[in-house]
Amino acid sequence: MESQLQSPRFFSRQGLLPVLVLVCVTILSYLALIQPWSLRQTTLPLAVGDVASQDLSAPHDIQYVSKVLTDSARDTAERAVAPVYVPPDPSIARTQATTLTDLLQSISTIRSDNTTSLEDKKAALIAIQGFSLQPI
Numbered sequence: 001m002e003s004q005l006q007s008p009r010f011f012s013r014q015g016l017l018p019v020l021v022l023v024c025v026t027i028l029s030y031l032a033l034i035q036p037w038s039l040r041q042t043t044l045p046l047a048v049g050d051v052a053s054q055d056l057s058a059p060h061d062i063q064y065v066s067k068v069l070t071d072s073a074r075d076t077a078e079r080a081v082a083p084v085y086v087p088p089d090p091s092i093a094r095t096q097a098t099t100l101t102d103l104l105q106s107i108s109t110i111r112s113d114n115t116t117s118l119e120d121k122k123a124a125l126i127a128i129q130g131f132s133l134q135p136i
Contacts (some may be wrong), residue, residue: 007105107128
């Protein structure tokens with residue numbers, strides 16, 4: 001009966017010490033691991049122009065279109081295109097010469113008409129198609 005009344009070894013002073021040390025080391029290890037996260041700032045104290053002490057990552061991707069590089073690429077593409085020379089089209093020159101002749105003939109007809117007043121001549125000159133004059 002005496003053996004049953006004795007306290008188990010776990011609760012003795014020698015058995016409690018290793019358990020207490022293990023619990024203390026576990027708690028201290030946990031705090032050592034958690035402490036850097038709990039003390040970390042949510043925003044870094046940086047201003048424009050400051051050098052960061054660590055690499056920083058943006059929360060999302062940003063695209064920047066460089067005007068200088070775009071203009072450079074356009075110039076390069078423009079220089080890469082070979083010039084294309086087309087011989088002059090004689091039909092265009094004939095059409096323009098005919099239009100000019102008709103226009104000058106209409107102006108001469110209006111100017112040589114002695115029966116209309118000066119104001120009517122100005123209005124007739126302004127109304128000619130394919131020719132724009134501003135009244136003075």
